[in-house]
Amino acid sequence: MHQMTLAEIARGLADKKFSSEELTQTLLARIAALDPKVNSFISLTEELALGQAKAADARRANGENGALLGAPIGHKDLFCTQGIRTSCGSKMLDNFKAPYDATVVAKLAEAGAVTLGKTNMDEFAMGSANESSYYGAVKNPWNLEHVPGGSSGGSAAAVAARFLPAATATDTGGSIRQPAAFTNLTGLKPTYGRVSRWGMIAYASSLDQGGPLARTAEDCAILLQGMAGFDTKDSTSIDEPVPDYSASLNTSLKGLRIGVPKEYFSAGLDPRIAELVHNSIKELEKLGAVIKEISLPNNQHAIAAYYVIAPAEASSNLSRFDGVRFGYRCEDPKDLTDLYKRSRGEGFGVEVQRRIMVGAYALSAGYYDAYYLKAQKIRRLIKNDFMAAFNEVDVIIGPTTPNPAWKIGAKTGDPIAEYLEDLYTITANLAGLPGLSMPAGFVDGLPVGVQLLAPYFQEGRLLNVAHQYQLNTDWHTRTPTGF
């Protein structure tokens, strides 16, 4: 039962082969048995899940239908869930029960999805390995000694371990796509503004975007359908109609122009990954796509720009965690300054503190122009590169990551080495474009992902390409041993 995809679950529930309650119980039991090895959940919400499952079964009995009605999912633990701990993977919010539901959570609940739990993540979504969580590192089900990627490592590991068919996640610099690549999943970062950020605890507001993690493009389409849409509570959400993502999955790829940026295949990319990317390009060519070399000349500046903008926004976003109204407060503060210093010093982990300091520095008087403004200029150049490229091609393809998942602890103490792993994913966030990672093979038994990028609001196109690819390949069907 745990091997079913969202699409298969929807069919099974519609055909009354099993109930949502049975499925929920099965998966909860599976998580209880196996998650200690993986550590993919911060909180399990059994009671909520069983209640939602029964309600979904009742709705189905009343003749209601819907791809998400009774479907078990998990939420990355930065989506606020009313009355349930929403920790952001941080000691700072270990005691925080959100007083409201994020829009994404409310929409999915409305569609009948069943929340099994809140998934582990890098603290405040800062990390590419899921090692910075206050609740411990998440392990990659494909090799428990390796990282699952981050920051949505818990969501990815839980889906890869077949604890859940799909989970919500967020992507600020690759936090959906990179863990998808590392755990053999399909993950989509939508266009900035496609999914509401209300109730999604901010890391870097201008880059953060929620999206689905699942095994197949088909499932990503189902979950995204439930997440996407304009929200008056989020001024940056965009009032653009949401298309039927499942309806366009079967569009032919004949004549589709796919661009391959030459800058993506330079030094730093594992040649074995390069080969797998080329294989997938050939596969798409066989399906009728036309391949074209393109150039994204400012790609090389992306990491530098990102690691100014994201920490700058974070330094401000995380100011509200001051020990005054919610979250961690230090013992016996002497005075106000002591309260601030110790609550934040003790409540935040090392990487979060590092990014707050970097960001505060980049915004400080005398440095603002040299760092923040310069980074914003680079951001515009990167966007312009993409705009020019999309005049010539419909989709851009390349590796999701330069290397496969590394060993837990391998990059500890070397933040720059970890930052460099985001090379290919960061540009989509800087430009606000949608991007998808899909399974494309294995290196040393570890999954490898291929990334597809498309123009604004072309999520349907990305899902369509990935689905056609998945109809003709079987990488995405592979299951990690022991799960």
Added chain:
Amino acid sequence: MQWEVVIGLEIHTQLATQSKIFSGSATTFGSEPNTQASLVDLGMPGVLPVLNQEAVRMAVMFGLAIDAEIGQHNVFARKNYFYPDLPKGYQISQMELPIVGKGYLDIPLEDGTIKRVGVTRAHLEEDAGKSLHEEFNGASGIDLNRAGTPLLEIVSEPDMRSAKEAVAYVKTIHALVRYLGICDGNMAEGSLRCDCNVSVRPKGQAEYGTRCEIKNVNSFRFIEKAINTEVRRQIELIEDGGKVIQQTRLYDPNKDETRAMRSKEEANDYRYFPDPDLLPVVIEDSFLNDVRATLPELPPQKRERFQAQFGLSVYDASVLASSREQADYFEKVVSIAGDAKLAANWVMVELGSLLNKQGLEIDEAPVSAEQLGGMLLRIKDNTISGKIAKTVFEAMASGEGSADDIIEKRGLKQVTDSGAISAVLDEMLAANAEQVEQYRAADEAKRGKMFGFFVGQAMKASKGKANPQQVNELLKSKLEG
């Protein structure tokens, strides 16, 4: 040495919107602490701001009223600092691209001249909450009801040269925002707060002296006192060989002194940057035109109209035009009584002092414009004298009804029958025969003084009802005779 005072002001006006600038919470003053604080106002994790259009409209109204450039492309920025009553750890404000650019205000001074004061900019921002330091046994309480209330911060050029000019400027702003209906102007409740930047320089020197900012001065009287005190402090300091240090100071009205809060070196680096949660606000011409169409007649136009239409002095016209309610009251009185100068005088002097004494606003006046206008008609048609009118006015103020009722009931109608007046005068002169003798023996200058005595006696004898003009004439002929 002759010193010149240079003053620039930053005025924070709370905009009179129904809800807060970035959340749907109400903005009513004086509610129970934290009953008007939503998830957004509390700065809960994951919440986002949504701009209140009404605040933008009000800011644009102000900008149009001071003939300013309106920023077409508006950006909100975060001003980052830690304080317990600032829930997010930053205040959403505007830095580089404010909604209102350069404009100006013409302020009427007491000497009847008009001074033009430049407005550098005005920008939208959210107010912080309040820290309450009493009643908590040594701990502090935080009330976030005010957090997120929309503010328009109006920054002037350093154009004012005295505390009096500064007060005149604040009064002009105060009147303007109330005219526009964008702020209730209640300074006691903090709806309009003022920071005063003060410096001095030797007369004739081109460059400015080092300035100090006096924070949060919240009444016209204190603004004047705080500035004068600070000016004295700076001049004494310099004349004693010292140097003014740029700093933020607080005015203590009890001791009438300013005290240093923090100096520039200790000042926060606010790390301003554009708020990524809010899109730039683009103001279209059509929106500007819509707002322009809703602008009422404003104080300067009204003042000019009052001068031209009613022949009032600059000062009288500007006093009457200083609040919309007062101007409306005045115009109603004129429309009934038909005599603008008489109406101006009564509204400004008698009604003014009555309101002052009772601590009332003009819209709470115990004498309505209709009542006052009706009374002025009786002055004009000689039914009552100006002196009796004061009695009638007092009676109206204590609720005795219309002027006509009061005149009738109290028998205050003026005596204009010359026979009757003559009889009163004869009786009075007979009773004061000695003084009459002295008068007749006196020279012209002395007579002038003594004449007033007889008029007073005559009015007293007639219980004030005799027509003063007739008394004058008859008395003169009788005494000469």
